[in-house]
Amino acid sequence: xxxxxxxxxxxxxxxxxxxxxxxxxxxxxxxxxxxxxxxxxxxxxxxxxxxxxxxxxxxxxxxxxxxxxxxxxxxxxxxxxxxxxxxxxxxxxxxxxxxxxxxxxxxxxxxxxxxxxxxxxxxxxxxxxxxxxxxxxxxxxxxxxxxxxxxxxxxxxxxxxxxxxxxxxxxxx
Numbered sequence: 001x002x003x004x005x006x007x008x009x010x011x012x013x014x015x016x017x018x019x020x021x022x023x024x025x026x027x028x029x030x031x032x033x034x035x036x037x038x039x040x041x042x043x044x045x046x047x048x049x050x051x052x053x054x055x056x057x058x059x060x061x062x063x064x065x066x067x068x069x070x071x072x073x074x075x076x077x078x079x080x081x082x083x084x085x086x087x088x089x090x091x092x093x094x095x096x097x098x099x100x101x102x103x104x105x106x107x108x109x110x111x112x113x114x115x116x117x118x119x120x121x122x123x124x125x126x127x128x129x130x131x132x133x134x135x136x137x138x139x140x141x142x143x144x145x146x147x148x149x150x151x152x153x154x155x156x157x158x159x160x161x162x163x164x165x166x167x168x169x170x171x172x173x
Contacts, residue, residue, distance in 0.1 A: 012151040014086060014162045015088060015105040017097040019113065019147025023059030024093035026051035036146070059155065060142055066120060073119045074112050082109070089163035096165040098158070105149025105153045113143045 028047030029034050035041045060069065070090040074097055078085040084100040095116075101108045120142055128136055152158045 006075060008076055011102075012096055012123050012153050013155070013158050014084070014100040014161070016150040016152055016165075017099065017105060017109045017147065018094060019064060019109060020094040021060040021092075022057070022141040022143055023052075023055050024061070025144060026055075034148070053170070057139065060139065061095075062090065065094075066123065067091065068069055069119050070116045072173040073116045076110060077115050081111075087162045098152070098161045098165055105151070109147050109149055115148075117142050143160040 025031070025033065026048055027035070027041075028044035028049070028051055030043045030045070030048070032043060033041050043119050067090040074088050074090075074095075075085055077083075078099060078101075081101065083102075086098040087097070088097045088102065092162065095112075097109075099108060103111075121138060124138055128138070150161075152161055
């Protein structure tokens with residue numbers, strides 16, 4: 001039986017999902033980076049420069065209103081789907097979610113990203129209209145291509161993930 005990395009044999013209690021905004025954590029990043037299927041990789045300045053040169057638009061940094069919208073959208077999507085949202089926090093350059101859902105974590109994360117993108121595009125269009133900026137080009141890319149989805153299999157790990165998302169992240173960032 002093929003298992004997804006971090007998957008247990010039984011149903012997980014929850015998932016700890018994380019994904020960055022577009023262009024804020026590129027391959028080769030000085031903080032280290034994750035290569036799919038190979039795990040954490042050391043910094044690689046040349047690779048980082050190449051990745052930055054391939055970017056189609058500027059890196060996405062979310063403001064306070066956008067972050068609040070992302071959190072509200074995720075909460076609403078969980079309510080509609082009947083998923084248990086344990087914790088959510090949107091930062092300027094990434095999102096953390098702890099959720100129980102009867103779907104694969106990649107699917108859950110992709111649904112969150114898609115719904116948040118729709119809402120952010122609508123907010124951006126409303127802002128452009130209010131500011132009479134019809135010439136400004138709307139953002140196409142809000143999120144990095146992937147993200148992580150860790151399985152949470154016991155109550156202690158669930159509590160630790162909730163505390164990390166809720167209390168350990170600095171709010172002003």
